Amino acid sequence: MTKPLEDFTWQEIELGGILREPGSARDYKVGDWKSQHPVWTKSHCIRCGVCWTVCPEGAIIEEEGGYFDVNLDYCKGCGICARECVIGCISMVTEEE
Ligand code: SF4
Ligand code: SF4
Structure with a gap:
């Protein structure tokens, strides 16, 4: 019988979450998590690239042409791009069911 987690010392806990290969995040498409996604009003965009960073x-x-858009396979809908856009030309739109 295994003992409860609180009875383990940190030295006994098995290592987890090890990334063995660079670029492995491409294998994990997190797009299904989102409830919203960003939409750009490109006519207002000044192409500064802040959203990208x-x-x-x-x-x-x-x-x-230096404009930006989203790859929905990897966007998880956090809204940071919309919050940080210097012009306010990114809107978060609710996902349809
Ligand atoms: S900042 Fe967040 S909402 Fe914007 S594209 Fe990236 S993951 Fe999606
Ligand atoms: S932060 Fe806003 S203005 Fe700058 S490139 Fe992105 S969408 Fe365009």
Whole structure:
């Protein structure tokens, strides 16, 4: 019988969450988690790239002409891009069922 977790010392707890290969995040599509996704009003965008730098998932892609959009496979709907956009031209839109 295994003992309760609180009875283990930290030295006895098995290591977990080890990333063995660089770039493995590409294998984990987190897009299904989101309840909202960002939408760009490109006519207002000044192409500064701030949204691209702040996305924690690397889900924002640069398009031809220097505008940006989202790869929905990796966006988890956190809204950071919309919050940090210097112009306010990204809106978070609720996912349809
Ligand atoms: S909502 Fe979050 S995860 Fe999705 S593109 Fe914006 S910053 Fe990235
Ligand atoms: S932060 Fe806003 S203005 Fe800057 S590139 Fe992104 S969408 Fe455009």
